Amino acid sequence: MATIMAAFPGGKHKALTMSYDDGPAADRRLVSIFNQFGVKGTFHLNSGLMGQDGRIGAEEAAGLYAGHEMSAHTVTHPTLERSPNETLVAEIMEDRKSLERVAGYTVRGMSYPNGSYNRAIKELLPRLGIEYSRVVPSTGNFGMPDDWHEWKPTCHHKQRLMELAESFVESRKSQYLYLMYVWGHSYEFDQDGNWELIEAFCRYVGGRDDIWYATSIEIVWYMQAFERLKFAADCSFVRNPSAQTVWLIANGRTVEVPGGQSVMLD
Structure with a gap:
């Protein structure tokens, strides 16, 4: 009997994805850095706030995020655990509809605004066409998620980013699938005055032939395709x-x- 293991595209066993929220103007610089080093990201956007308070406007978004993923973050960024079901449905579905008109493709992913979620919200999301949602608590490791609607990242970019990057790059045990998943807000680099951090990270991890650079939904759909194999x-x-x-x-x-x-x- 053959010994079979799943692999990422090209037979790789490592993948990297980035996840950034709220669509601030600083996304312009972040996307430019990603594009320079061949890194791919998912950008979770509030359609009702686009173009306000220094955020990326709808007329710019499709071009700016081309090659990356535009994902839901609700229309107005409410705390979902404190919201009635009617608000949950409207906030998520209207966000999807608006973003899909901008992006020109289906929006099937999300991150929880204010990091707020519970079991009932998770159970509702598939009925609203949401196939994954990222949470805030980080794992500090490179494991694949066992719950796409409670997808824990590896780290926020303020959490030992370069240390974890080195561990990820040096991971050689090909019997495992390794996923490094970094999240944050691009405006934090302006606030903290440390754009050199994300530039150094992308320069270090980018352009490697043993890493699959993917958006969140690309990872979800790829693993779903593996699960459908007969x-x-x-x-x-x-x-x-x-x-x-x-x-x-x-x-x-x-x-x-x-x-x-x-x-x-x-």
Whole structure:
């Protein structure tokens, strides 16, 4: 029987994603840094506040965030645990609708405004088309989430960023999938006067051929495609019913499984 392991695109076992909230004007500089070093991010936006108080406006957003992900953060940034269900539904669905008109693609991700959530809110999100949502508490490690609607990042960029980056880059145990997930607000770099921190980080981790640089939704959809794979009982072959190509490690060999095709693994 073949020994099968999931892999990221290209057979890689490490992925990096960045997650930034609220859409402040400082996103312009942050996106420029990401683009310079080939890093990808998800930007969680409040559609009802766009263009106000120094935030990125709707007319600029599609171009600015091109190549990254525009994601929901509710219309007006309420504390969700203190909100009735009617407010929850309206805040999330109207945010999706507005952002989708700007982005031109479906918005299926979110981060919780004010870090506020509970079990009932998590259970509601799939019914509103939200496939993941990021929380604030960080893990300090590089594990994959076991709950997409309570997705814990590795760290805020103020939390041992370069130390964790070095550990991530030096991680060699290919029997694991490693995901480094950094979050924050771009305006914090202005407040703290430390843009050199994120520049140094992206310069260090960017452009490496053993890391998959992805947005949050790209990671979710890729892992969903892996879960939809149909393996033979003896794992001698696999069929991929999805449109998305999935990569595996089979008996130590990197195997590409294109969408809609069957591939021998033995």
